[in-house]
Amino acid sequence: MVKAKIAVNGYGTIGKRVADAVRAQDDMEIIGISKTKPNYEAAVAHQLGYDIYAPAANLGAFEKAGMPAAGTIEEMVEKADLVVDCTPGGVGEGNKSLYEKAGVKAIWQGGEDHSLAGFSFNAICNYEQAVGRDLVRVVSCNTTALCRAIYPIDKELGVKKVRVILARRATDPNDVKKGPINAIVPDPIKLPSHHGPDVKSVLPQINITSAALKIPTTLMHVHTVNMEVDKDCTVDEVKNIFGSQPRIRFVGQGMSSTAEIMEFARDMKRPRNDMWENCIWPESITVGDKEIYFFQAVHQESIVVPENIDAIRAMMELESDGAKSIEKTNKAIGLYNK
Ligand SMILES: NC(=O)C1=CN([C@@H]2O[C@H](COP(=O)(O)OP(=O)(O)OC[C@H]3O[C@@H](n4cnc5c(N)ncnc54)[C@H](O)[C@@H]3O)[C@@H](O)[C@H]2O)C=CC1
Ligand SMILES: O=C(OP(=O)(O)O)[C@H](O)COP(=O)(O)O
Known part of the structure; x- marks a missing residue:
């Protein structure tokens, strides 16, 4: 070949x-x-x-x-x-x-x-x-993670609108020049952040806005996602939708933070501790009144x-x-x- x-x-x-x-x-x-x-x-x-x-x-x-x-x-x-x-x-x-x-x-x-x-x-x-x-x-990394999570929900349940708050890692682990090291920075202060419009560059039909804060960590980003959908659904249905995706991983078993997810990647002997999947906490998936909420973590260096x-x-x-x-x-x- x-x-x-x-x-x-x-x-x-x-x-x-x-x-x-x-x-x-x-x-x-x-x-x-x-x-x-x-x-x-x-x-x-x-x-x-x-x-x-x-x-x-x-x-x-x-x-x-x-x-x-x-x-x-x-x-x-x-x-x-x-x-x-x-x-x-x-x-x-x-x-x-x-x-x-x-x-x-x-x-x-x-x-x-x-x-x-x-x-x-x-x-x-x-x-x-x-x-x-x-x-x-x-x-980008955040937009990739959002696209992977929104697309299958839109396909199965119809997405009316998405609102997402991103806690963004300040910089990558090898970067000695950037911060913050002791601040939380609305980035950008003017809303929305680029992530919502960026999702629309892949999925133009999705109504989405986003806000982002830079925080003093280098490991991963964390998203709080809220999706309003067209159809009634249960937590189990949402779990099944995410569970069928090839690049979404559920994290639990004591992994209650980005630090533990990175330790898990190390223990799995992933190259450079890479976690290529969206890491969704299944326990965070909450459903009510045609709205879905969940947390996901994103390994920016590898996703x-x-x-x-x-x-x-x-x-x-x-x-x-x-x-x-x-x-x-x-x-x-x-x-x-x-
Ligand atoms: N680091 C991250 O978390 C992510 C970055 N991205 C995007 O990926 C792109 C690359 O980002 P990083 O890998 O983080 O940057 P980086 O700064 O780690 O690497 C860039 C590399 O390009 C080299 N370089 C600079 N100017 C060059 C030139 N004119 N010709 C050839 N090489 C040159 C630099 O020396 C450096 O080795 C950017 O568009 C960034 O937004 C996307 C997802 C995540
Ligand atoms: O693509 C990224 O983030 P983004 O999805 O917030 O644009 C990477 O984490 C790079 O972000 P940086 O511009 O803070 O180095």
Whole structure:
């Protein structure tokens, strides 16, 4: 089988995980990753056997550091069928002309605007519409989790409106520069936060607004979700709907916080403690007067990783059926939630 040739431009929190997840698949291969500087992350990428590509001006620095680059980022892009752009939010849009010039397909992450790709992706919601597309944006971590939870409820019960409050982790665990370390920050103060409108970029029919607060933690985000639905339902029916989803995990057995969920991921020996699934507390699911309430936790560093793999598979036309791609991706990375 000819494998799709994938490059990862930007090897940070998301990029390193996407690269490893591509490696785990049998229908695609990593032809290179990009690093701007020969730091510790580049050294590990080198040890892992990735071909590293760098900005032309920095090739000498990689040579000097004993990890010679395989070429420039432009050369990497030329060799690929598809580039997964995992550069910081707002940087990726500057790479569009590079990808267009090379005639490669491109995926951007949620830090870029919907208009950059013109199509925002979530595997459960709109896989089939991504088949054969050249440009796709995988929505952000919080939006991914909301889409995964809202879509099946809308399908079964009809969603009238969604109201969500997000407690957002301040920054990622490796980030020494950002805070807050002793404050709760309405972010943004002007409502709604971008998450509600972002869900609509995938599910335009959903009436949703959101508010977000940044809190001093790095582990996960937590959502308080309220959905008003068209049909009467019971807690068990809602549990059955969530329970049938391939990327929703129920958390209990003493896991009463994000800290314990992360410990669970460590104990399961997940790579980098990754928890790719929405983590819903079944005990929190409350129903009354056609309204559903629940809490879910979101591991921001990893939740979008399987979605990137499915987006690749759809765009490269390696699989036309979303459910089959999701199953294949989950199996290859080790996501078993039942
Ligand atoms: N970290 C998170 O929790 C999540 C991030 N995202 C989105 O994913 C994207 C990437 O975010 P992170 O991985 O967190 O960022 P990051 O800062 O951890 O990694 C970005 C990487 O790109 C490199 N880089 C910077 N400029 C570059 C350039 N011009 N060319 C090549 N590489 C360059 C940086 O050196 C760094 O290694 C953003 O759009 C972000 O909004 C989405 C979901 C969750
Ligand atoms: O995509 C994310 O969050 P979001 O869904 O709130 O946009 C990531 O947690 C990155 O957020 P950041 O912009 O605080 O680094």
